[in-house]
Structures are given as structure tokens and as C-alpha cells.
Amino acid sequence: MNSAVLVAVLAVLCAVTAYDFDFPILNHYIDSNLEYFHSRQIRSADNKEYNMDNCQHHRRFNLNCCGNSSVIFKDFKDKEMMMKCFREVSEKVGYDHSNPNDTDPFSCETLLRKKERVVCLSQCVARNKDLIDEAGNLKEEKIKQELKKHGIEDWKQKIVDDAVVKCLEEGKSVKVEEGKCNPANMSFGKCIWREVQMNCPAEHRSDTDMCKMLHEEMKKKYGGN
Secondary structure (H helix, E strand, O other): OOOOOOOOOOOOOOOOOOOOOOOOHHHHHHHHHHHHHHHHHHHHHHHHOOOOOHHHOOOOOOOOEOOOOOOOOOHHHHHHHHHHHHHHHHHHHHOOOOHHHHHOOHHHHHHHHHHHHHHHHHHHHHOOOOOOOOOOEHHHHHHHHOOOOOOOOOOHHHHHHHHHHHHHHHHHOOOOOOOOOOOOHHHHHHHHHHHHHHOOHHHHHHHHOOHHHHOOOOOHHHHOO
């Protein structure tokens, strides 16, 4: 059994969190950014004079396959806020990069902790932008205002506007486990991203191999054109 299959089997065997990590390409994108900030946290901890801007970036990829502007996941570019949240979340969840028990890639506990970190990171970012309350519940009007600030194309803004009500409901309906971070913002962001990609006009779709694969996977999973 190769490592990719083994990881997939472990992911199935391990208990799932309230947020549904059910779209592999999106998971890879989130993971690549999580590893980016994880590597910077390690280096900054080991080197107090470390400057994030002077290092070679961890390889990340663009998940926007519709038009020229992104609607969701812009926060990954705000290094200062992301590092602040990453440190806060690592302390909350309990993560020690020097401890093999916290970094075992084939451990169910490691996978579950990683999922929890992603959800908590999303909550931290949303809280810093005043898009959720202290319990992690979505602030509808604040979110609607935020989505108007991105300066995206008019045709894409219409897709977003049409999806907001549906995605707010999706975010509010997600289960919150006792003592865990609220995945409402994570679920909302995934929904907006999904709706934009699924409803993207053919003339605005990227024709890269990754984007073609993304649209094919979306058709299989969610239907549509």
C-alpha cells in the first residue's frame, strides 16, 4: 500500500470533525497554506531574527479558477495576521513541532488535530476581521459588507450576491462540537468558493490542467455544467 492510499485510509478511519473536509483539491490548497505558516512558525521560533519576507516561500498554488480576482482565501496573503492566529491556534490546540507524537503523519490524532487547527485558524481570522461574534457565529451584515470590498468583476459579484443567503444558512447549520472551534466561517467560505467555481461562465474559466480537474470533480460531486 503506497503512502497516498494509506493516508486516505487513515482519514476515513479517523473520526471526522463537524466541518466536512470532503473536497480533495480544496483540502490540498488549505494544507499547502497551513504548511507554509507552520514552516515559518518553526523557523521564527528557532531564529528570533528570522524575517518571513526574506525566505524562500513554501510552494503554494492558486485555487481561483474563475476570472482574475479571488473572493475567498485572500487572508492567506496577510502574513502578520495569519502568523498571529497560527501561534494562537497552535497554543489552543496543543502542538509541538519538536515532539514526534504531535507530528506523526500516520496518526489519527495528528490528522484530527490538523483538522481542528484549520477550523480554529479560520475562526481566529474571522474574529480579527469582526465577521463573527465571540462564539464564532456569523455576523451576516458584516460579512455582506466584507464581500463588497474585494473589488471583483461585476459578473462575479452577482454570483457571490446570489450565493450569500444560501451560504450563510450553510454556515449557520454546521454542527459545533462542545469545547471546539466553531466551523461556521469555514463552512461559509467553502460554500462561497464552491458557488463561484460552479457558476462561473465558460468564457471566464481558467483552462489550466488543475482547473479542468477541479471543474470535473465539481460536476461529479455537486452536478451542474
